[in-house]
Amino acid sequence: MESALTLNTGARMPVVGLGTWKLWCTYHERSLVRGACEKTLSDLKLDHLDLYLMHFPMGLKPGEELFPFDAEGQVIPDNSSFLETWEEMEKLVDAGLVKAIGISNFNREQIEAVLNKPGLKYKPVNNQIECHPYLTQEKLINFCHSKGITVTAYSPLGSPERPWANADELSHLKDPQIRAIADKYKKTTAQVLIRFHIERNVAVIPKSTNPGRIKENFQVFDFKLRKEDMNTILSFNRNWRVFPMDWASKHKDFPLNAEY
Numbered sequence: 289m290e291s292a293l294t295l296n297t298g299a300r301m302p303v304v305g306l307g308t309w310k311l312w313c314t315y316h317e318r319s320l321v322r323g324a325c326e327k328t329l330s331d332l333k334l335d336h337l338d339l340y341l342m343h344f345p346m347g348l349k350p351g352e353e354l355f356p357f358d359a360e361g362q363v364i365p366d367n368s369s370f371l372e373t374w375e376e377m378e379k380l381v382d383a384g385l386v387k388a389i390g391i392s393n394f395n396r397e398q399i400e401a402v403l404n405k406p407g408l409k410y411k412p413v414n415n416q417i418e419c420h421p422y423l424t425q426e427k428l429i430n431f432c433h434s435k436g437i438t439v440t441a442y443s444p445l446g447s448p449e450r451p452w453a454n455a456d457e458l459s460h461l462k463d464p465q466i467r468a469i470a471d472k473y474k475k476t477t478a479q480v481l482i483r484f485h486i487e488r489n490v491a492v493i494p495k496s497t498n499p500g501r502i503k504e505n506f507q508v509f510d511f512k513l514r515k516e517d518m519n520t521i522l523s524f525n526r527n528w529r530v531f532p533m534d535w536a537s538k539h540k541d542f543p544l545n546a547e548y
């Protein structure tokens with residue numbers, strides 16, 4: 289997990305894509321964490337995971353429902369705190385079930401709470417967050433890197449397939465300004481959107497079910513975005529989210545109320 293890939297640019301990237309899985313929110317209570325991980329290992333027919341992330345800082349009511357909702361459409365919390373859940377995840381490392389542990393969708397204050405937890409045994413190695421040109425996350429990325437926490441960008445292409453997308457919204461992949469940059473490098477917009485993260489030493493996980501596009505998405509190591517183009521892309525930030533998580537906005541550990 290701690291290994292690094294040396295790119296032809298000389299940049300060093302954390303390798304976070306192999307054997308990575310997440311602990312779902314309805315398994316945050318102390319008694320449920322190990323069983324959830326063991327079930328994942330059994331489902332995947334693996335004897336360990338390279339990286340296990342806490343999917344959200346928010347614990348939800350245990351049970352069959354992935355998203356237990358109340359009458360107002362808000363998720364129903366459990367009785368856990370993410371610090372307790374973290375302690376149980378640390379035990380998974382000691383038990384050899386996972387090589388490293390990390391977090392996802394945590395804000396700065398929540399990360400600090402983990403780092404400052406009395407008796408902390410293992411720091412999170414990675415924070416997986418939504419990140420793309422309309423949500424550049426500069427402060428959160430800088431904070432994570434300053435603490436030695438690698439960052440992974442999810443939804444790097446803006447997840448255009450999501451069911452709740454507005455028909456009239458501008459999609460990253462069709463954004464003429466991003467296309468103009470891509471044209472300069474004779475690359476596709478997807479390749480520029482992916483390379484954008486590599487330039488920032490951020491791991492990136494574009495999703496595709498199409499073999500041709502999966503191949504295209506790997507062809508990002510033979511060019512480098514110039515600083516002025518990076519600055520242009522960073523200027524597209526408008527703190528727009530694919531996943532605003534409105535369904536959890538009243539949870540005590542909702543991560544998106546903070547500036548970052």
Ligand code: A2P
Nearest residue numbers: 443444445446447449478494495496497498501
């Ligand atoms: P598909 O699976 O048909 O390739 P994100 O990673 O931001 O969540 O975005 C995933 C979406 O982007 C999927 O709908 C995927 O569709 C599409 N996608 C992935 N790679 C490319 C690409 N190179 N060009 C265009 N669309 C892509």
